[in-house]
Amino acid sequence: MNINYVIILIGFITCIISLSFLVKFSSRFEHVIKIANESKSNFTDDLVINKLNELDKNIKIINNNIKNETSVINSKNLKVTYSNEIERLSLLGYSKEEIAKMTNKSIREVDLILKLKRE
Incomplete structure (x- = not known):
């Protein structure tokens, strides 16, 4: 064999x-690379899900706080003007004078409304 063929054969091998x-x-x-990408995506998905859950909890807490504050504000600023409210206040044990002060009506009006409701 020629040396050229040997070199070509060695190069081919x-x-x-x-x-x-x-x-x-x-x-x-x-x-x-596939395993690394899958674990990376799973890790980032878990992080995103955890952060979203934390954010959801915080939003619910804030929403509950706002509802509680607005209910307290609404109960403090509630103006009683209707006769069914007058009857409700009398059932709660308020006197006619206190009901009249709360409703900005006279004691006589409160007395008449309560008498009409009882009849």
């Missing part, structure tokens, strides 16, 4: 071996 190693390592590398 080294090419085949290097290509086989490239295929092996590239498939392993792609597999590692």
